[in-house]
Amino acid sequence: MTPKKDPSGRRGRGRPQSFDRKEALCAAMRLFWDRGYEGTSFDDLISVMKISASSFYNAFGSKEALYHEVIETYMSVAGGWFLDILGEDADTRTVFEDLTRAAAVEFTRPNQPAGCMISVAATQCSPNQHRLRDLLASQRTQAEGAMAARLQQGLEVGDLPIDTDIEALAAFYGSLLRGMAVQARDGASQERLMEIARFGMNAWPKA
Amino acid sequence: MTPKKDPSGRRGRGRPQSFDRKEALCAAMRLFWDRGYEGTSFDDLISVMKISASSFYNAFGSKEALYHEVIETYMSVAGGWFLDILGEDADTRTVFEDLTRAAAVEFTRPNQPAGCMISVAATQCSPNQHRLRDLLASQRTQAEGAMAARLQQGLEVGDLPIDTDIEALAAFYGSLLRGMAVQARDGASQERLMEIARFGMNAWPKA
């Protein structure tokens, strides 16, 4: 699958790959991001990745395997801001304000598809794609879990009223972010998303 | 297409349809609702509708025409609660509280697919389905417009601070409802959605 590299860094033998794997992966990510899994055809993929069918299977295994890899890439690159902000050393309210505002920015970046690749993916799909649907749903659950963990931490240091329902509050901000992702895909501007984010912060629990 | 009925109610001539058109439409709606447009295959459709391919084309024209009809059906039947509540004669805040709470109930009804058929549809799709994507996006925009109209009305009677940004507030509740729809599809319970709705109402503008 992956080109085998000597621990010393020297290439192994055999014909070298004629394309940059990361670049191809990134091109595939943008396509999947824009069109979803089922909406992206094999031919479109190898076209934007600029490789042939055989190179595709040689390098990535299958369409589904590529999609998995793309999700990992998305989480670590395009979605990295999410966990970064949750890890910020700041007041809990500030963290969530940054989070929602960052979403407004990230969801409307030019030169990349609008919205979040994970939030809106595979919510409706055919039964033979249920594995993927479950994978995406679990990614969303994980993201919400990360928010819940940060809120819990905030509760423990007194940033939140002690009777705050952490899970529910995380679900609220999860919902808001997913809704913002849909709005972004429908063409909402960054300013509009910012206003939504601001209203979202009005819901922050008061002591 | 549609079976021609005499104004007097008597059937015209020709062999009568052997199936109930509304029932078939409803079955198609549930399938589209669950799987989306591209995720629903022709064979699956005629299977749950219990009709043959020829009857299908005779009665509905094409898969896309059926989808359009299904959307209309959804808006008037399954989504009727939405406009009903917006039309309620009540305090504006109460209307939106009812709206978000009703969403929690409607999105988790047993015996029907979870979430909203419109909110999560065609957010990611192939380029040859852009007509449908635009249609769905415009339905979402219309729904938000209806909320904005109700808010404007509320502003005029003093239910809202005069400096309230109506469009933005409508966008906020639009986002929240769409996010709740995704949550519902991922399996969130009615109680969980209720909690989200409650937090959503905490964002209601204060004088």
Added chain:
DNA sequence: CTTTTTTTGGTGTCATCGCTCCATAAATCC
């Protein structure tokens, strides 16, 4: 150079998708 290993381009395959055609069945109208 020869051998070995790996990638590449091109062509082919098999299933599925949405759709069409046609002969037949079942009703009404005269």
Added chain:
DNA sequence: GGATTTATGGAGCGATGACACCAAAAAAAG
């Protein structure tokens, strides 16, 4: 009953989807 009109069942079609195969090409290893 015969003519007309509409619906049905079933077979099949062209396009596209994802993928497989294979001979040729390009590199390292001996």
